[in-house]
Amino acid sequence: MSVFLYLFLLVSGLQTTIHCVQYNISEGKVTTFHLPQQNATLYKMSSINAGFAFSLYHRFPVENPDWNIFFSPESTSAALAMFSFGSGSNTQTPILEVLGFNLTHTPITELHQGFQHLICSLNFPKNELELQKRNAVFIGQQLKTLARVLDDIKTLYETEVFPIDFSNVSAAQQEINSYVEKQAKGKIIDLIQDLRLNIIMILVNYIHFKAQWANPFHVSKTEESSSFSVDKTTAIQVPMMHHLEQCYHFLDVKLNCTVLRMDYSENALARSVLPKEGHIEGVETTMSSKTLKKSNYLLKKGYTQMCVPKFSISATYDLGSTLQKMGMRDAFAESADLPGITRDNGLKLSYCVFLSHRFFHKAVLHIGEQGTKEVAAPAAVSLEQPEVASLHPIIQFDRTFLLMVLEKRTRSIIFLGKVINSAKE
Structure with a gap:
């Protein structure tokens, strides 16, 4: 099986993945750590994220009952958690509530460190399984960004940040598309085809998942x-x-x-x-x-x-309207409180929208005999099976x-x- 997921937010927000480090938000200290084999925090995060996954899934059949459904819950959760990092409490609380978090039971520091551990665990090197999450934020050169917050985002969510001149629409679009095509190993071309002048930030997130069945089909x-x-x-x-x-x-x-x-x-x-x-x-x-x-x-x-x-499945969603219906209204409104991103006033999620008020999410999946077309058949494919x-x-x-x-x-x-x-x- 080979999966490529492309989640892109034309945002005034931030996004996901992580180095194996321990980060203390309150003290601003970074130390390396060894990935634990068992971690209660990881299971707690996964359980909460699973709740959000099914809540989001239940919205899709209602809106499009005859369509295939396919998306990455973990990436969506991490993307929104990252966006909440730069939000004030009036915007942050609804985002985290929609994700299923209660800040009384899960303090904000534990929440972000939980995502850090989760992303680090997913990205941890494996011999026969390719699973990597990568992110990039393209931010307008004219914005007065808060370096400390962006540094925190890089540390907690392993995100590359690139300044870009959005006033030159054609050049900006080409730069972003070239980055995505290279990072996705040519699996996606011309991700953005209609970049507009009102964009101030674009977030690109993708997951690469490639695995072979433990017992391949013949x-x-x-x-x-x-x-x-x-x-x-x-x-x-x-x-x-x-x-x-x-x-x-x-x-x-x-x-x-x-x-x-x-x-x-x-x-x-x-x-x-x-x-x-x-x-x-x-x-x-x-x-x-x-x-x-x-x-x-x-x-x-x-x-x-x-x-x-043997099949392939893909789906593309504009999650903005769906997330608003789930309770995340303030992030898309004039009243959005995003002081942690830039020193510029009036920055809100609706500005980051490509084709207005949109949070795009795309996932693609291929299922075949070996698990993935790129993996050669193992030497032991002729194992005997019971005849009856x-x-x-x-x-x-x-x-x-x-x-x-x-x-x-x-x-x-x-x-x-x-x-x-x-x-x-």
Whole structure:
């Protein structure tokens, strides 16, 4: 599987990722630290972020019930947390409340250090899993930026900051697009195509995720044309991968769905939820951080015949209006309080909007036999499998299903989505 996520905010705000350092906000001290194998703060952050992930997810089917859904909850949370760093209390509090944080239970220092630890953990080098978050802020040369705050952002959220002349629209657009294309290894070209003169800051965030299945599918067993039901009256033909292996799964009789866990070769997993026909809405309404934790204990390992479509999925969102409906209104209003970003008055999030009042988020996912097209097939692909497949349960993803990609150590939901049409990117 190879995933590239591009989250860009045309903002007067800030954004995400981190060096492995411990930063004391109140004292302004920076020290290096070793990434802990177990950390209660990471689990606490991941649980809160999961709550926000499902709250945001529940907005999408209402607005676009027939569309595929795919986004990165962790990146969105970190982006907004970074933006809150430069906000005054009237703007900051609603942002953090929408994210699911209570400053009485989670002090602001702990919150930012929690994101620092989380991002550092996600970026920590791994042998067979590529997972990296990178960010850049392009800020207008005319703005009187507060160096201390930007330094804090660089330290806490591992963000590069570049001054740029937005008055030369063509040159600024080319500079930003060239940066993104290079950092994304050519996976995205011409990210911004209609830069406007009223832009004062642009934030670019991307996640690169590349992993190989712990037990790859056999290419020879892929059925090139198999039926996938989009709805009651529409079926399409898609390539369907087949595999018999030991994996974690369970049938949730109460929620009318089957849950399947597929592991990657190192520290990541994909969890797919297949509702019974006609029960997708019921399953979606029950999705929460609590049900996610519960399913961890219900998964049991055993041989399973899996039938999984080979597909690509992508989605682009303007999250500005959605976040306002969730309660983040002040950040987009004339009354926005953003003293921590620049010394300039009247700076608000709506100015940072590309095509006005927009918070753009794009994610792309590819699922194939090896996990990713760039990874060569392992030498042991000819492992023998039990011959009597009929004795094992069959899980066939031939209709709408839900998909999550999680990082094992932090339990973070890196990606979350719903596949309605597996033939439509």
